[in-house]
Amino acid sequence: xxxxxxxxxxxxxxxxxxxxxxxxxxxxxxxxxxxxxxxxxxxxxxxxxxxxxxxxxxxxxxxxxxxxxxxxxxxxxxxxxxxxxxxxxxxxxxxxxxxxxxxxxxxxxxxxxxxxxxxxxxxxxxxxxxxxxxxxxxxxxxxxxxxxxxxxxxxxxxxxxxxxxxxxxxxxxxxxxxxxxxxxxxxxxxxxxxxxxxxxxxxxxxxxxxxxxxxxxxxxxxxxxxxxxxxxxxxxxxxxxxxxxxxxxxxxxxxxxxxxxxxxxxxxxxxxxxxxxxxxxxxxxxxxxxxxxxxxxxxxxxxxxxxxxxxxxxxxxxxxxxxxxxxxxxxxxxxxxxxxxxxxxxxxxxxxxxxxxxxxxxxxxxxxxxxxxxxxxxxxxxxxxxxxxxxxxxxxxxxxxxxxxxxxxxxxxxxxxxxxxxxxxxxxxxxxxxxxxxxxxxxxxxxxxxxxxxxxxxxxxxxxxx
Numbered sequence: 001x002x003x004x005x006x007x008x009x010x011x012x013x014x015x016x017x018x019x020x021x022x023x024x025x026x027x028x029x030x031x032x033x034x035x036x037x038x039x040x041x042x043x044x045x046x047x048x049x050x051x052x053x054x055x056x057x058x059x060x061x062x063x064x065x066x067x068x069x070x071x072x073x074x075x076x077x078x079x080x081x082x083x084x085x086x087x088x089x090x091x092x093x094x095x096x097x098x099x100x101x102x103x104x105x106x107x108x109x110x111x112x113x114x115x116x117x118x119x120x121x122x123x124x125x126x127x128x129x130x131x132x133x134x135x136x137x138x139x140x141x142x143x144x145x146x147x148x149x150x151x152x153x154x155x156x157x158x159x160x161x162x163x164x165x166x167x168x169x170x171x172x173x174x175x176x177x178x179x180x181x182x183x184x185x186x187x188x189x190x191x192x193x194x195x196x197x198x199x200x201x202x203x204x205x206x207x208x209x210x211x212x213x214x215x216x217x218x219x220x221x222x223x224x225x226x227x228x229x230x231x232x233x234x235x236x237x238x239x240x241x242x243x244x245x246x247x248x249x250x251x252x253x254x255x256x257x258x259x260x261x262x263x264x265x266x267x268x269x270x271x272x273x274x275x276x277x278x279x280x281x282x283x284x285x286x287x288x289x290x291x292x293x294x295x296x297x298x299x300x301x302x303x304x305x306x307x308x309x310x311x312x313x314x315x316x317x318x319x320x321x322x323x324x325x326x327x328x329x330x331x332x333x334x335x336x337x338x339x340x341x342x343x344x345x346x347x348x349x350x351x352x353x354x355x356x357x358x359x360x361x362x363x364x365x366x367x368x369x370x371x372x373x374x375x376x377x378x379x380x381x382x383x384x385x386x387x388x389x390x391x392x393x394x395x396x397x398x399x400x401x402x403x404x405x406x407x408x409x410x411x412x413x414x415x416x417x418x419x420x421x422x423x424x425x426x427x428x429x430x431x432x433x434x435x436x437x438x439x440x441x442x443x444x445x446x447x448x449x450x451x452x453x454x455x456x457x458x459x460x461x462x463x464x465x466x
């Protein structure tokens with residue numbers, strides 16, 4: 001081919017590597033081709049196309065390329081090039097057949113795609129990392145279209161449920177009230193193109209916090225990412241902390257007045273004993289007995305108030321919970337009468353805990369009496385023990401009338417009672433404080449007409465906070 005040919009000029013000034021092939025021989029290569037492969041122009045023109053390719057196993061297209069005879073040549077494919085120093089690198093080949101001076105040639109453009117493949121590998125690695133993070137996220141991650149149709153969900157329970165959910169509109173998963181909130185949130189994301197945080201919603205007994213984030217393509221919201229967090233445990237913890245703070249405040253107040261009040265009652269009690277020695281009539285003795293009974297009840301009330309204070313004394317020992325519960329059985333049964341059965345289900349390998357035995361007995365008796373009072377006629381009270389993470393759980397369960405949901409949040413408040421005005425409302429508050437002072441917590445679940453379950457958590461003796 002004559003170098004003054006116009007085609008030669010365009011090949012020479014092309015910004016990418018270009019060469020001309022006639023059958024398997026290289027008849028011309030521009031300077032970019034020589035630089036790419038590290039050849040001089042003379043050496044390049046003495047080479048064959050096979051010299052520029054790796055000796056590794058070649059694809060059908062590459063073999064076809066190497067045996068090219070001006071007919072049926074593939075237009076575009078990727079292969080592995082090899083430089084003069086033996087370094088291999090990926091290239092993409094674009095071919096077109098041209099006719100110059102009554103001869104047929106193949107004009108081949110060669111593109112070094114090393115960076116493209118590196119970037120693709122990085123993207124794939126990043127995508128894998130992303131999906132690993134999403135799959136292991138503690139949150140539910142849902143990807144929808146801009147209309148709310150679910151395209152991806154990272155987890156379902158059971159897993160096979162995913163195939164039934166994908167394709168549905170996320171609005172239809174929630175009840176009517178929440179569906180409307182979701183619908184309005186989607187509309188807001190579409191109009192503002194900004195992420196939003198919805199108010200916490202209730203769904204099937206759970207408290208959910210939902211973030212919506214737009215995925216924007218071509219200045220439009222193409223898809224929406226939902227991140228759904230179950231904040232039920234967090235809300236329970238917040239309620240527990242609020243309860244503890246309230247108990248602290250009441251405890252300080254109770255402690256400040258209880259000591260003096262108890263001293264006054266001690267003085268009154270002493271004078272009653274002196275008066276009893278001086279009076280011998282039956283009626284006087286009865287009156288004094290009644291006064292003493294009231295004083296004793298007042299002292300009991302003061303003791304409960306002192307339990308609410310921070311200065312509550314503890315005499316902790318290494319307590320065998322099962323043995324202690326069984327020892328209380330003889331004391332509990334007479335309280336229940338003949339119509340209420342008492343069952344124990346005690347784990348055989350229960351961990352030991354550090355606890356004041358008298359206060360432990362007080363908590364159990366208090367909760368059993370509450371259970372008894374909730375049972376109208378024939379009933380059942382279960383006391384169960386089991387090991388828990390870093391501690392033990394004790395369940396006291398009854399099949400009584402249950403506690404209304406609007407009262408559950410206040411059940412451990414001092415002076416609050418579900419039993420009417422004759423109850424002081426200090427029993428459960430005292431239980432809460434005793435368990436709290438031993439590093440544990442107490443929770444309650446209840447359903448009207450089915451009963452109530454109090455669950456005590458007590459750290460085992462390996463817990464350093466005890």
